[in-house]
Structure formats: C-alpha cells, structure tokens
Amino acid sequence: MSNLALSIQALHKSVELNQQTIEILSNISLSIAEGDSVAIVGSSGSGKSTLLGLMAGLDNTTSGAVTLMGNNLTEMSEDQRAKVRAEHVGFVFQSFQLLPNLSAAENVMLPMEVLNQKNAQNRAAAMLERVGLSHRLTHYPNQLSGGEQQRVALARAFVTQPDILFADEPTGNLDTKTGNHIADLLFELNKEVNTTLILVTHDEHLAKRCQCTIRLEAGALVTAS
Numbered sequence: 001m002s003n004l005a006l007s008i009q010a011l012h013k014s015v016e017l018n019q020q021t022i023e024i025l026s027n028i029s030l031s032i033a034e035g036d037s038v039a040i041v042g043s044s045g046s047g048k049s050t051l052l053g054l055m056a057g058l059d060n061t062t063s064g065a066v067t068l069m070g071n072n073l074t075e076m077s078e079d080q081r082a083k084v085r086a087e088h089v090g091f092v093f094q095s096f097q098l099l100p101n102l103s104a105a106e107n108v109m110l111p112m113e114v115l116n117q118k119n120a121q122n123r124a125a126a127m128l129e130r131v132g133l134s135h136r137l138t139h140y141p142n143q144l145s146g147g148e149q150q151r152v153a154l155a156r157a158f159v160t161q162p163d164i165l166f167a168d169e170p171t172g173n174l175d176t177k178t179g180n181h182i183a184d185l186l187f188e189l190n191k192e193v194n195t196t197l198i199l200v201t202h203d204e205h206l207a208k209r210c211q212c213t214i215r216l217e218a219g220a221l222v223t224a225s
Helices: 048-055 078-088 104-114 120-130 146-158 176-193 204-208
Strands: 004-017 020-033 037-041 063-068 089-093 164-168 196-200 212-217 220-224
Touching: 004 048, 004 196, 020 048, 020 196, 020 212, 020 220, 037 048, 037 204, 048 063, 048 164, 048 196, 078 089, 089 146, 104 120, 104 146, 120 146, 146 164, 146 176, 164 176, 176 196
Parallel strands: 037 196, 037 212, 089 164, 164 196
Antiparallel strands: 004 020, 004 063, 212 220
C-alpha cells in the first residue's frame, strides 16, 4: 500500500467581505498517494488555486486539517510550514516567478542554498542540461523566452528532488507546442524521482495525462476519479 503524500479532512475556507461570509471551499476531503499525478480542474472561481495554496500550507484553513508528508500543517506556525515546504515541496507557477536579477543557474541554485545543500552549482547546471538549457546558464530571465523561463522554473522546482510538486497553470502562458514540451518534462521528472505531482489546469488534455482528476464546482468537490 502506498504511503500518503497528502491528506485533507473536512477542509473549509471562507473570508469576511462587507460583513458577509464568503465560502470559497466547502467540506473538501481527499487523499493523494506518494508518486501520484493529480489534476485539479474546474471553471474560473471554483476554488482551484485556493485549494492548491491550502494544500501547500501557503494559506490558513478556516477549519479542517491538511497533512503533508505526515505533517499537520493546520497545527503549525507559518515558520514551521515554511520549513516543511523547504524540505518537501517544489512549485511551478504560470508566471514563472524567477528572480530577475539572478541568472538561470542562480535561480535554480536558490532552493539548494536555502537548504545549505552542497554542490549547488554543479547540480543546477546538470538540471538545466536535463531541461535542454545548458547553453543558457548565465542568461537572465529577460533574455529568455517564455518557454525557456518555464523550463528554468521546472529545473528550480525539481533540483532538490521534492516529495511533492505543486504546479499552478504551468502551461497557461505558453503556446501549444511549448506547453506540450513543458508537460512532457513534468511527467518525465515525476516518474524519474517519484515526485507527487499536483497541478491546477484549465487544459483538459493535460488533466487527462494525470492518474487522477479532482473537479471543483463553486468550492465543492464534485468528482475525484
């Protein structure tokens, strides 16, 4: 039996707005096994990105529990959650989130330096070679195309071999050909290092490549298959 990478129990998320309580997510319960690939789908405003943020401990739940790699995030301070993320989690965002004053290699080295890991420069170079960017090590983000920036972001996310990778619309800003290449890399790396892949996407083709699909409607879980 596979170990659980992530478990959510009776999760609720609401916010107060103009003296009204707005329910964003309601009574979400699900489990994701280590090494699985999972797509979170649904229309805009259905709560997908909010759910992803709660899964990663980037936001606080209103009620319910989120357990990531055996750590109950809902019982932790922000500093404790940040430590869990540094040790277990990688991120890929639609907007790439590269630091503009760092080269491609320096961006990829950053999470290793945060963890005081050795040999960061060589490992960053090897990872960039893995995503086809060995000729771009010293280039800055503004010198790279959108597809190249997303490949740097992928290299940065995978270089520490995280237990879980969260990806929020990872192909959303890319043309179809480049998006397909990024998706191929995501799933190749997912298989190679057994990283649990959890992605938010509007792309049904990308969702179908995942082992499981979680569908949200108006903040409620309608299917998990």
